[in-house]
Amino acid sequence: MKVPSVGEKLSPQDVERLRAGMALQMDHYAGGRLPFSCLKARGLVQHMVPLEGPDAGLVLEVMDASGGYASACLGAGHPRMQQALRDGLEDTGYVTDELGSLARVQLLEELFGPGGLWADRFPGDQYHASGRNSGSEGLELALRLVLETGFDRRRLSPKAGREGRRTILAFEGAWHGWTGGLVSLLNRRHYRLGLPQPTTEAPYGLEVSFLPYAEPEILERFFAENGSKLSAVFVEPIQGDGGIIVPPPGYLRRLAALCRENDVLLVADEVLTFAKTGRFFGMTDEQGPIPTDITVIGKSLGMGVVSTSMVIARRELSVRSSGAVSTSDLRPLTSAVLRSGLQYLVQEKLVERAGPLGEELRGRLKKDVVDAFPELFREVRGLGYMNGIELTEKSAGALTKLRTRVIEAGAFVEFMAGAGKRSHGLRYTFPAMRIAPPLIAGAEDLRELVARIQKGVRKFAEGTP
Incomplete structure (x- = not known):
């Protein structure tokens, strides 16, 4: 298929080919997928065509404010990543984690070794790391590490003194992944009902309590009443799917202190926040790094080239022999891509x-x-x-049409579900438009992006067809 220039049209046969090909992929959106297809991309610009309506096949220039679920921090086709892939394919090999790898060693020592990029937060003599294919897999490993802390591997029984700690604290509106173990950490019945549920019965059952996020007084009361029952807390430094909820100053550091005082593991889900907040880690405040027991990073970590995540945990946290072996655990090619990409982010600030x-x-x-x-x-x-812009009830009811108008105006944005109805009498939170552009976006790019979003919103508000 020859890709026409912006403003030109594909043939009806090519449009039908794109529609038919799209139908071959399983639809995870219950018929709600966007009727657009991307033909090619470079940097922040994607060439898209609508597949329906009078403009079907018309090539549009669309600026990316999404980064592929916030993963492509260097945009599309970045020269640094092209070189990293070439070098990695030629030189690194493909050994698993059963053997050492020079590419893996170089990555880990540059991150966690003496003077490493993240050694102030995760010194190598206190932390170790593991790789996974995705953020969900990384959070599954984090959950496994939490559960293993309450298990005596030698006696194959609950660990003495931890029998009563079978509760995990999670937050309303949180998103930690789709997998079977993780849906129990979501307070969304839509994702849980009709599927096998983890047992809550002793001695190995798991109970999950939910609190509204970023509410300090509610958090304090909960720990005062339940601190001795908790095994871990799972938290996003900024809630993503909950609507880009930023906690008040001091909230995350106080949460870390409460966990430490109550002998509770703190798990930071930084899959989405990694490298997005003006720092590599969202678990940071004016005092510096906020201590965690386990941190999971992903999305931007793979630079939009590889799907990967990394679990960084205190060294005393581990799993039984071969209980967490993964085909994708920091394979040499992945390590080479991550190392080159992270070096570039640092060099270019x-x-x-x-x-x-x-x-x-x-x-x-x-x-x-x-x-x-x-x-x-x-x-x-x-x-x-x-960043996120919360919708009102009026616009939330026509979200798909709003998003379509913004794409037609030349900007690709995503929408987060919002926390919805919250407990403790807190207000309902509606979906939010997420604006999370690749890190290569400069000041002029951002100005143009806002102008295009405004244009699309105006078309939506005016009801222009």
């Missing part, structure tokens, strides 16, 4: 500049989108390049 540029982005989104269309949007929230 892309993570740091996302802090001030993100603040400017939120200012423009507030002025040109939220304030300009108060009947459609409630507020803008975020840090760095991880």
Whole structure:
């Protein structure tokens, strides 16, 4: 298929081919997939065609504010990643974690060894790391590490003194993954009902309690009443699917202190926040790194080239022999890609500049989108390049049409579900438009992106066909 230039059209036969090919892939959206197809991409720009309507086949230039579920932090076709893949394929080999690998050693020592990039937070003599295919798999391993702390491997029985710690604290609106073990950490009946549920019966049963996120007083009361029953807390530093919820200052550090005081493991789900907030890790405040027992990173870690995640855990946390072997555990090619990409982020200071540029982005989104269309949007929230605009009830009811209009105006954004109905009498939170552009987006790119979002929203508000 020859790809026409922007403004030109595909033939009806090519449009039908794209429709038919799309139908061959399992639809995970119950018929709600977007009627667009991407033909090619480079950097922040994707060439897309609508598959339905009078403009079916018309090639559109669309700026990416998504990064492929926030994973392609270097955009599409980055030269550094092209070189990393070539070098990795030629030189690194393919050994599993049963053997050592030079590529793996180079990555890990540059991150956690003396003077390493993250050694101030995760010194190598106190932490170790494991790789997985995805964020969900990484969180599954984190959950396994938590459960193993309450198990005596020699006697094959509950560990003495931990028998009563069978509760995990999670948060309303959180998203930790689709897999069977993780849906128990989601307070969304839609994803749990009709599927096998983990047993809650002693001695090995798992119970999960849920609290509204970013509410300090509720958190304090819960620990005062239940701290001795907890085994772990799973937390996103900024809630993603909950609507880009940023906690108040001091909240995360106080949570870490409560966990430490009550002998509770703290698991940070940084799959989405990694490298997005103006720092590599969202578990950071003005005092510096906030201590965690287990941290899971992903998405941007793979630079949009490989699907991967990394679990960083205290060295005393491990699993029984061969109980967490993975085909994908920091394979040499993956390690080479990660190492080259992280080096590039540091050299170009892309993570740091996302802090001030993100603040400017939120200012423009507030002025040109939220304030300009108060009947459609409630507020803008975020840090760095991880931002969300909460919808009102009116716009949430026509979310697909809104998103379509924004794509037609030349911007690709995603929408987060929102926390919905929350406990403790807190207000309902509606879905949020997520604006999480690749880190290569500069100031001029962000200005153009906001202009295109505003144009699409105006078309939606005016009801223009």
